[in-house]
Amino acid sequence: MSKVTIEGVVKRFEGHAAVAGVSLTVESGELFTLLGPSGCGKTTLLRVLAGFYQQDEGNVRFGDQLVNDVPAHKRNTGMVFQNYAVFPHMTVFENVAYGLKARKVGGQELQRRVTEALEMVKMANLRDRMPAQLSGGQQQRVALARALVIQPQLLLMDEPLSNLDAKLRIEMRTEIRRLQRQYGITTIYVTHDQEEALAISDRIAVMNNGRVEQVGSPRDVYFNPQTLFVASFIGTTNLLPGRVQGGQVRVLDQAVREVAAPDGDCTVTIRPEKITLGQGEISFTGHVEEALFVGSGTTVFVRTPEGKRIEVRLPNEVEPPRVGDQATFGFRRSAAAVYGAQGEVLA
Amino acid sequence: MERLKFWRKWTFWHWVTAVSLLLLAIVLLYPVGQLLVKSFLAKDGSFTLKNYATFLGKRYYRLALTNSLWVCTASTAIATALGVPMAFLLTRYKLPGKPLIRTLIILSLLSPPFIGTYSWIVLLGRAGFITKAMEAIGITMPTIYGPRGIILVFSLHFFPYVYLFTSAALQSIDRSLEEAADNLGVSGWTRFRTITLPLVLPAISAGALMAFMSALADFGTPQLIGEGFQLLPIAAYSEYMNEIGGNPGMAGALSTGLVLISTLALFLQRWVNRRTFTMSSLRPPIVVDLPLGRKILASAFCYLVVGVAILPQVVVMISSFRKAKGPIFLDEFGLDNYMTIVDRVPGAVANTFRLSIVAIVIMVIAGLLMSYVITRRRSVATAVLDVTLLIPYVLPGTVIGIALITAFNRPPLVLTGTATILIISYVIRKISYTVRSASSVLTSLDPSLEEASINLGVGPVASFFRVTAPLVFKGVMAGAVLSWVTTINELSSTIILYHAGTITMPVAIYSQVISDNFGLAAALSTILTLVTVISLWLFNRLAGKDNGLLT
Numbered sequence A: 001m002s003k004v005t006i007e008g009v010v011k012r013f014e015g016h017a018a019v020a021g022v023s024l025t026v027e028s029g030e031l032f033t034l035l036g037p038s039g040c041g042k043t044t045l046l047r048v049l050a051g052f053y054q055q056d057e058g059n060v061r062f063g064d065q066l067v068n069d070v071p072a073h074k075r076n077t078g079m080v081f082q083n084y085a086v087f088p089h090m091t092v093f094e095n096v097a098y099g100l101k102a103r104k105v106g107g108q109e110l111q112r113r114v115t116e117a118l119e120m121v122k123m124a125n126l127r128d129r130m131p132a133q134l135s136g137g138q139q140q141r142v143a144l145a146r147a148l149v150i151q152p153q154l155l156l157m158d159e160p161l162s163n164l165d166a167k168l169r170i171e172m173r174t175e176i177r178r179l180q181r182q183y184g185i186t187t188i189y190v191t192h193d194q195e196e197a198l199a200i201s202d203r204i205a206v207m208n209n210g211r212v213e214q215v216g217s218p219r220d221v222y223f224n225p226q227t228l229f230v231a232s233f234i235g236t237t238n239l240l241p242g243r244v245q246g247g248q249v250r251v252l253d254q255a256v257r258e259v260a261a262p263d264g265d266c267t268v269t270i271r272p273e274k275i276t277l278g279q280g281e282i283s284f285t286g287h288v289e290e291a292l293f294v295g296s297g298t299t300v301f302v303r304t305p306e307g308k309r310i311e312v313r314l315p316n317e318v319e320p321p322r323v324g325d326q327a328t329f330g331f332r333r334s335a336a337a338v339y340g341a342q343g344e345v346l347a
Numbered sequence B: 001m002e003r004l005k006f007w008r009k010w011t012f013w014h015w016v017t018a019v020s021l022l023l024l025a026i027v028l029l030y031p032v033g034q035l036l037v038k039s040f041l042a043k044d045g046s047f048t049l050k051n052y053a054t055f056l057g058k059r060y061y062r063l064a065l066t067n068s069l070w071v072c073t074a075s076t077a078i079a080t081a082l083g084v085p086m087a088f089l090l091t092r093y094k095l096p097g098k099p100l101i102r103t104l105i106i107l108s109l110l111s112p113p114f115i116g117t118y119s120w121i122v123l124l125g126r127a128g129f130i131t132k133a134m135e136a137i138g139i140t141m142p143t144i145y146g147p148r149g150i151i152l153v154f155s156l157h158f159f160p161y162v163y164l165f166t167s168a169a170l171q172s173i174d175r176s177l178e179e180a181a182d183n184l185g186v187s188g189w190t191r192f193r194t195i196t197l198p199l200v201l202p203a204i205s206a207g208a209l210m211a212f213m214s215a216l217a218d219f220g221t222p223q224l225i226g227e228g229f230q231l232l233p234i235a236a237y238s239e240y241m242n243e244i245g246g247n248p249g250m251a252g253a254l255s256t257g258l259v260l261i262s263t264l265a266l267f268l269q270r271w272v273n274r275r276t277f278t279m280s281s282l283r284p285p286i287v288v289d290l291p292l293g294r295k296i297l298a299s300a301f302c303y304l305v306v307g308v309a310i311l312p313q314v315v316v317m318i319s320s321f322r323k324a325k326g327p328i329f330l331d332e333f334g335l336d337n338y339m340t341i342v343d344r345v346p347g348a349v350a351n352t353f354r355l356s357i358v359a360i361v362i363m364v365i366a367g368l369l370m371s372y373v374i375t376r377r378r379s380v381a382t383a384v385l386d387v388t389l390l391i392p393y394v395l396p397g398t399v400i401g402i403a404l405i406t407a408f409n410r411p412p413l414v415l416t417g418t419a420t421i422l423i424i425s426y427v428i429r430k431i432s433y434t435v436r437s438a439s440s441v442l443t444s445l446d447p448s449l450e451e452a453s454i455n456l457g458v459g460p461v462a463s464f465f466r467v468t469a470p471l472v473f474k475g476v477m478a479g480a481v482l483s484w485v486t487t488i489n490e491l492s493s494t495i496i497l498y499h500a501g502t503i504t505m506p507v508a509i510y511s512q513v514i515s516d517n518f519g520l521a522a523a524l525s526t527i528l529t530l531v532t533v534i535s536l537w538l539f540n541r542l543a544g545k546d547n548g549l550l551t
Helices: A042-050 A092-102 A107-120 A136-149 A166-183 A194-200 A218-223 A228-233 B002-009 B012-038 B050-057 B059-092 B098-110 B113-124 B129-136 B147-171 B175-183 B188-217 B220-225 B232-245 B248-272 B292-319 B336-344 B348-376 B380-394 B397-407 B419-444 B447-455 B460-488 B505-514 B518-547
Strands: A004-013 A016-026 A031-035 A057-062 A077-080 A154-158 A187-191 A203-208 A211-216 A238-245 A248-251 A254-258 A264-270 A282-293 A298-303 A309-314 A326-331 A337-339 B322-325 B328-333
Touching (some): A016 A211, A031 A194, A042 A077, A042 A187, A092 A107, A166 A194, A194 A218, A203 A228, A211 A218, B012 B419, B059 B098, B059 B292, B098 B518, B113 B129, B113 B220, B113 B518, B220 B232, B220 B505, B232 B248, B292 B518, B328 B518, B348 B419, B348 B460, B447 B460
Parallel strands (some): A031 A203, A077 A154, A154 A187
Antiparallel strands (some): A203 A211, A238 A264, A282 A298, A282 A326, A298 A309, B322 B328
């Protein structure tokens, strides 16, 4: 189990930098997630760690060892692929034993360790099945056992749940978290699903355009997004055009707060669940265009007189306004965040 | 330091690419290149366009060109006219005995055309069964010799290409496309003309192109049935044969003409299909039942076409068991024809297998490795490799034969008359089937399987052999069967490259027919056809139920 250090890694494809200078430290035993939209460079970075891509610049260290020139098959990482990559011509047992055989483990010990790993993922009774006879979730468990059985110093997971249906996804992510804690193994997890990332991670690095926008705990990135990109990517939020005038931020013609920034345009964000029906510290009145009951509450879309569409999430305890009516909504000043023209947070 | 880094990154796959390119440069690019260069050289070695002036100026050569063009165009047109309706009827309607019809279509394609030619002579030639029978009742049959016979054999032999391509495309049209047309109020003939036909047109033209190129390259058919009718492969062959002390440039010029026509046909087909689209069918079109009258008509058409196409094979098989005296088959049955194989053409059967087995082993191994670098290790070098492998596609066997023998008949590399030169010719001519099927399997195989193996601690090369190779092997073998079948039946380059010790069955059949020894030819043809049938059956087992050629 080791700490992973990534220093200024750049990976280019035909001149385009898929990873444009990333530095991160992943602590030993941590479940660290790379989160971002497709094409943000998260999978490329993972493949650099696995050794499938050679970075053009920068260093990668596992513990104290510099692994830049260590070929993929000697890095001792365990990778779980998006499509499982379970060898279709081998039984479940043979799949899990594959990496151990490559490490010259044989006989009793091989049997014991494979059996242990299969028990761990609750697949011991299916050890002689061929992959074609397994469901997607079962194949995922085999892939997990196969990666864990070699006792890798680092577990790499590339969108491991994206091919599963919604229900199984939630079950498997709990399972992955349980196994990761049990083994105490340093894990780097790649996903584009922000809910999955929030649920499973110790820490998250939000990536965009080959760069890291913010690193922090799930709560941190959700409640204190440091950039406009993070604010809009994690969860749902409303983006309202605002202005800085003499250190004063104004949105919807009302003063929000004082900031230390020059005059100019800015963006004020407010999450739908932070807006309530009725007057607040900041208030607006608008035309209710849509009210969608979604079970845990009602999502209301309001059109302000300026033509801005705002999403409001009302809890079930509140009677939602009727579609077509005019209604007034409000939110607290402290619930809003302010971002400058470059997307940087203004404090 | 930089150099050290370069060599560390120089992997097994770089070696595969480099060695493949080097070998192809020696056995393909160099021979073909020097033949092209020779066509521009006078006897004293100076540059000249005289060969090309002769080619276009002399009636003898110009006839070869114009004959080749019109005979192949006519054959392709008839092949298309037979293949397209067959494909449509067999994919869209319930007809009795469909699997049998399909099997017979494939069989008629994969047996060599010169065997078909020869049995048409047995049927309709001067001493043919039908000719004799008709004469007995006072009817004189029109002659089968000359262009008429060539077109007959080409059309019947190459229509399966059009059929195969078209029916594959018809089955990949999703039902919803035609349903959408129906829904918009367009049906029947208009729907066929505006939706179905445009969607399968690329496939029809691809099949027609195959038919045209195969007809253009075919040497055996016109040689046997043409009786002096001049075509390009024949002209190139005789030029080369006469040339031993004569003019090597003329054979080169004629070969260049052949290659140019093939290439032009290829580009014409690409141009016709310049608007590309892809189709993926979730629900193939429904197979409907026809009213009885139409069903009988449709079935009669299909059975008539395959019946006539397969007739030569049947005739050859039956006559191989009849005693023969020169070109005349007697009414006594026996195994005499088979007995004479050992005396008359010793080694032909063994040679065919020996050479083809060596060639196929090389094709499978080299084909698998090359298709891997082409699909998985993309670079400028592998793109060059990919394009180089397309070159044999436009090279008729006669041209490859002449190119190889003129390239390797003097030091440093003398291969004339060896088994090696035949194997080289087979490998470069037929490896594309193996490479193409291996590439398509590799493309559909997820690269992460191999990465998983590497990740688990097995080196990249070992991972290829332990994970990728076993998984694509079946698909590679399926393509290899096609390479194999066409290799054991190869005539047009073997006829130029063989030597007394390396005579093969197709050459033996050809020379026995030329010397009017029909009985022995029939016996050899039957053996060749049986091997082909067994190989195809094996192919079907390998390719699995869904992908088999024979259903």
